[in-house]
Structures are given as structure tokens and as C-alpha cells.
Amino acid sequence: MSTSVMVIGAGPAGLQAASTLSHLGFDVTLVEQQDYLGGAVARHQYQVLMPDFSSGPELLSRLIERVDNDSHITVYTGTQVEEVSESHDIFTIKLSGANQKTLQSQAVVLATGFDHFNPARDGKYGYGLFPDVITGAELEEMFAKGPIRRPSNGEIPQSVAFIYCVGSRDRQVGNTYCSRVCCAVSAKQAIELREQLPKARISMFYMDVRTYGLWEDTLYWRSQEEAGVVYVKGRIAEVTEQHGRPVLKGEDTLVRGPFEWPFDLVVLAAGMEPSGGTREMADKFQVSLESHGFIKQAGAIHNASLTDHPGVFVAGAASGPKAIEDSISEGDVASLAVFEYLKAKVTL
């Protein structure tokens, strides 16, 4: 009998893990609660990916085709993990829904991803109240569906503001961590916006610009030099509305002055939070969470995929905010950790 591994969550990390595990010789069950594969990339229809402006649909096709064409991977969509029990290092897992099966797995990879922070939880942004205040994910959906227009009146926006760190680095909403990719994603979006809006004023309101590593030139500098985007160091105290336009009130911490600045469109760079699925699976598979509710990495620097429960591994944003490229790398890292774990059990 071949060895069976379950991967839970079919975003980039889970898709990569499923495929790599199969190549390493395992029979893989991939379980996804949504009725589609691709995770957040599919959910928000990301067309153009950070950092390299490559195609979101192409990335997904490639990841999904490899899984679909692999006879050693069984995919269950629209399916949840209902019950888990464990005996002699074998997990017995009962699935919900149309696929009400009970399966056995020798190891599990949790790739349960993230949810975006919902800015309606913080009244100061006017999200849900003012139609021209949208999230970065909603901007991605606008890019996918057609030209960029103001939701309130269908007009072309002449001015766009990005507010950074919405729901991140913010004690008041309870998320003290940084979401790691929003600075760079916003810069990417501003560069894309410039193509559609050659004359619009585009302003970024930030605490720190965290386009780290090689993203510095390709995103931060490019957004300024090629796309004419302006960065303003400042905290937004409140978004209000005047004459049908959102108004940003805050303080420019560099020129030390308060401002009240109307924009046609305001994009909230909403951060990442542990998904409901992440918390649920952590509970069902008895792995610890770190202080923010992400799955705690037990091996820390030694191996990114180790949890504190032998046989249960983690990949992607389930263990913290992460770029797509890092999530895909972690799909590989988790697969190898499963390989080492099961090999050690056989040879010992």
C-alpha cells in the first residue's frame, strides 16, 4: 500500500505541495472548502502578480493543470474536514459535503491560507459607508473586469489614494504584525493604474515603505520614477466624505502638518489575517497557534513547515503573511519535510 498524505487548502502553497508530494511518490488527497482551486489568487481574480508582473491566470493554470493531470492526486472541492482522530501516527479524517468519506493519512499539510482584514471593522476608514473607498482586493477585481471607474458615479478617477497598513501594525484592531506584501502590492497596483489613468494624481499614505530586497527598484522606485506616484509619510486619522468624495484627514509626519485631502478613489491596503480555516484546522489537528492566530512554526529557522504536532506540516500564509512566491517555495519545503518524516519512520 502506498503512503497517503492529505493537503488541506488549494491555494498556491497547497497546489504546489500536492504536486511535489506526488512526485516524491505519495498518494495525495487535496481538500478544498471552496468549489474552485487557486485560493486567494482565484478568489480575487488577480490578473497581474507582484513582484514580477507575471500573469495570475497563467500561474494558476500551471499549478492546477499539474494537479488535475496527476493520477496520484485526488481533489475534493466544496469539502471540509469534519472530524480528525489519530492512532499510531495515522490520521483518520472524515470529510464533509458531497464527499462524505473517511480517509486515512500518514501526514497532513495545512495550507489553509489567509483572509483579508475587513476594513469595516475599523470605522475610521469609512469602508462600507462611502462607495469610493475600496480594498486592494476589490481593485484587483476591477482590474480583472474592466476599466477603473469610481463606484459612486462611474466616472474616471482623477485622483487615487492608497492607505497602507489597514488592519496591520495597528494595536487598536488587534493586529500588531506587518502583512509583508501590501506595500509592494500597492506599488504594483499604482503602476498598473497609471497605465489606465495617465493624468490621475496617485498618492500613497504610508508608515514605512517595506518594498524589501529586490522589490525596491522594480516596485518602489519604478512607481515613483515611471508612474509618478507620490509617497506621503503620514497616518490617516479618519476618512470622511465631502461633496460626494472621500476626504483623508491625517498628519504628514515628514512636513509636520495636518492635511484634509479629497480623492476620487481611496484604496485600502488591507492586511492578512489567519483564515477561519486555519484556526479550525489548527484546532482539529491539535497544532499550536502563535500570538496572532497563525499556525506556529515549531522548527523556526531550521524548517519553515514544522508545527508542534508530528506528522502535521504547514505551508504558505497559514503560518503568517507571505508573498505568493514564498508560499510556493513553502509547498516544496513542506513536501520534503513530509518525505523526511515518513522516511525516518520507515527506516527507524
Add this chain to the structure above:
Amino acid sequence: MSTSVMVIGAGPAGLQAASTLSHLGFDVTLVEQQDYLGGAVARHQYQVLMPDFSSGPELLSRLIERVDNDSHITVYTGTQVEEVSESHDIFTIKLSGANQKTLQSQAVVLATGFDHFNPARDGKYGYGLFPDVITGAELEEMFAKGPIRRPSNGEIPQSVAFIYCVGSRDRQVGNTYCSRVCCAVSAKQAIELREQLPKARISMFYMDVRTYGLWEDTLYWRSQEEAGVVYVKGRIAEVTEQHGRPVLKGEDTLVRGPFEWPFDLVVLAAGMEPSGGTREMADKFQVSLESHGFIKQAGAIHNASLTDHPGVFVAGAASGPKAIEDSISEGDVASLAVFEYLKAKVTL
């Protein structure tokens, strides 16, 4: 005959790759030009690692022991790659030094790491001129060797300044990229310093604080709240010396004022540059470099280890500034890419 893979460079990425490749069934040759294993972690005797304050020597022991105890890995230290030729997808590689051998490999992993920017190249920091101006790597060596003292007079420093982005994000020195880990490493060092120097003033001079992701609490906030470190947004125009102490001249961009501020000890957070070995190996194995001289990642978002030369893979800081944990992950990613590459060649 089993398949042979050469790993060049024995820092964390190369050590991890060698071990993982062996576990995947390959015969591995690990070539290191220094006469020790461990790369920058060994070179600078890192005792306490960012981000998790784990032990550097323990990490190295674990990585090195796995390689030493593996009969499928042959290690050549003090050895360089002298000549490379390629025919029918087989690399013929002539090694230098005491091990003047010629070996054949079906695939190669370049894990040639980074060099620290040498601040003597930028006169404004006074490095090499004023003894109390040191680099972050030299501070790590001080941590390893004994108590922290001023190099000029052996006294306990009462005030310490960290200057961020030395040789990074700096067009004048030609390095426009961000080195990705120095903000967090400096915060870690400040926290360690506080243990030894309970009363010293510790100030960080930064452009943006890039303690991204979950490093935000454990390094940035902790350095402020537990260690009483003060962050000053400001650019340093020049380091001079007065009365035997380094003096920082610059402008605080938040309070909009120039300052001239003496410190007992100044730590330069010097960034990462492509190592000499990286450039040399890229040339010998005919892989392209990106604009800064790091090895160009050809697969970008799909796979972190692909170069534009089939059969040649990259891991760790050879392709750009990177934390140790990411370098170790990439050792795994590169190993799997080798595995997929050689498997495809066998089955096709």
C-alpha cells in the same frame, strides 16, 4: 551509476541543498572555497540568530553534521571551481587546490552567497578612520568574543548608534536594492546589546524600518518597549570625530531638524552584495545576472531556484539578499528542482 550533483558553496543554503539532494537519492559533491563550512554564519561567528534568537553554532552543527555523516556527500573545502565545460547536459568540472580533480555532474546548485558591503568604499561613514565605527558583522564578532567595549579605549560604551542602509538603497554607491534583513538584524543586535549595557542610549537611524511580517513584534516593538531603543528617521550626511568620539551629522526628517550627535560606538548596518564567487560561478556556468549582479531568477514566481541555464540552479543569497531561514528553504527548493529536472530527462 548514480546521478551526481555538485553544490557550490557551503553556507546554510548549500549545506541544506547537499543534505536534501542526498536524501533524494543523488550523489553530491559539495565544494567550498574557504577551509571551513557554514558560510557567513561561520565567518562572522553569529551566536544568536535573527529572527528567533536561536543559536548560530547549534544551527551550523546540525547542518554540518548531517553533511559530514552522509556517505553520499563528498565535501571539498579550500577548493574552487577552475574550469567548466558542458556536453550532452553533463558538466565536466575541474577543481583547484589540493583536490585537483575533474568531476562530472548532471546538475549544479550555485549557493555562493553574499559579501557584506565594505563601508570604507563610502567615505562619509568614517569607517576605517575612526576606531569606534564598526560594522554589524564586527559587532557579531564582538558578541562572540567577549564583552562589548569601545575599540578605541576599551571602555564600556554609554551610547550606541546604528546607521541603517549602509551600502543599500543608495544610488551613490551603486546599490539601489534593499538588503532585506539589516533592519531586523540591527533590532536583534540592539536587544542583545541592552542585556550587556543596561544604561546605554541606543539609537537607530533609519529611512524605513523594514521588520516585515511577524518580525514586527518580536524585533521592532520588542526593541523599543523592552530594550528602550529609540528610532530616529533620518539620513546621516557624515560621520566625523570630536574629542575621540564619532559624531553623526544628519537631518531628522520627522522633526525637520539637523543634528550633530556624538556616540561612543557606531554600528553600520552594512548591506549584502553579490559575492565574488557568485559572479565567477555565474560566468563559468553561463547563467545571467540581474541588474545588481545577483544571479537572475528565471522562473521568478514559479520556482525560486531556476536560472536561465538548464541544469544550473541557485539557492540562498546568490540570487539576492535573504534571511538565513529563506536560504535554508531555498536549499530545499533547489534540490527539488534538480530532482524534477533530472527525472524529466530520464522519463522523456
